Amino acid sequence: MNNKLINHLKKLLIKNNYLDLNTFLDVILYDKQFGFYNSINRKKNELIGKEGHFITAPEISQLFGELVGIWILQLCRENHFHNINLLELGPGKGTLMKDILRIFSQQKENIKIKIHLLEFSKVLKSYQKEKLKQYNHELKWYNNIFKIKDQLNDNPTIIISNEFFDCLPINQYKFYKTKNIYTKKIVRLDKNKFFFDEKVLEPQDIPFISNIIKKDFEKLNEETTIEHSPFVLSHINQICDIILKNKGANLLIDYGKNDPYGDTLQSVFKNERSNLFNKIGESDYSSLVDFSNIKQIVENKNLQHYQLKTQREFLLEMGINKRIENLSLNANEFERRDLLSGYERLVSKRQMGDIFKVNCFSNKNLLVPIFKL
Structure with missing residues (x-):
């Protein structure tokens, strides 16, 4: 485990309550000090x-x-x-x-x-x-x-x-067809452990995702994961x-x-x-x-x-x-x-x-x- 990166992530999560998946991945891969590709100890x-x-x-x-x-x-x-x-x-x-x-x-x-x-x-x-x-x-x-x-x-x-x-x-979203609900995958911290959660999208954020799926709407399952x-x-x-x-x-x-x-x-x-x-x-x-x-x-x-x-x-x-x-x-x-x-x-x-x-x-x-x- 990269302890410096873990501690950096925990501080971000404590400050922000959660991170969207896109931000979480950006930090663990590309953080200038601790990310996977940039760690100063990386051979x-x-x-x-x-x-x-x-x-x-x-x-x-x-x-x-x-x-x-x-x-x-x-x-x-x-x-x-x-x-x-x-x-x-x-x-x-x-x-x-x-x-x-x-x-x-x-x-x-x-x-x-x-x-x-x-x-x-x-x-x-x-x-x-x-x-x-x-x-x-x-x-x-x-x-x-x-x-x-x-x-x-x-x-x-x-x-x-x-x-x-x-x-x-990437970000990941879920669309629940019958309920017409859109959620976004996020990362939270509980008892010092990371876990995935879902956050219901704000109304202003829905058109972006609904536009992605509209051409396939009739074929979508009851629960659909969308990546962007x-x-x-x-x-x-x-x-x-x-x-x-x-x-x-x-x-x-x-x-x-x-x-x-x-x-x-x-x-x-x-x-x-x-x-x-x-x-x-x-x-x-x-x-x-x-x-x-x-x-x-x-x-x-x-x-x-x-x-x-x-x-x-x-x-x-x-x-x-x-x-x-x-x-x-x-x-x-x-x-x-x-x-x-x-x-x-x-x-x-x-x-x-x-x-x-x-x-x-x-x-x-x-x-x-x-x-x-």
């Missing part, structure tokens, strides 16, 4: 990777990052981009960006790239600096997405993220504004679904699910991304939203089979087994292939590889 290897709390696709296989890099390269070629901004949200250990830059370094085109990285964690930022220093590209870090747009040059901007949006805090992330809303809006200003595209890879319904919040400690209150400050928290919400935001901004793909579809269409065949030619037996193991984990429907989705949107009239309207 690099404790966060991401086989020895950490969770492992992401770029850490599983180089195939993932290389194919994302090839997609970006094709986008640049088809649209004759010679100077770009490449912005990654939540770069983790820097592995995805490193694999992308390696692909670009192997090409004949001299595409000039300015790298921008949105990173909340000082621990991970130090890892990224170390991993990316071998590439001769200008690097700029931000800890707040609202600071980025005005600091970009006018070059086309490509924005990428992998398992970033699932880690953003103010952080996802603000980040997607900022990405859209960057694309409107500079032109470009967004490639978002995450696990999720096409609706806001259900309780999908989970905590993970050392690659295993954990009780939500048992390892506060030591566990990572995430929830399924609602891609239908992202689509609505994008279309409201008058940008082009493309059909959602599964990670399996994206990787197969980008040529992962040919890529693994080529890499295997010069690999030893151990390396071939490692490549095949990573391939299976990324592409298999039983593992990451179906639950992970690839979302793309861009300014209109851009030529975007493999995605359809």
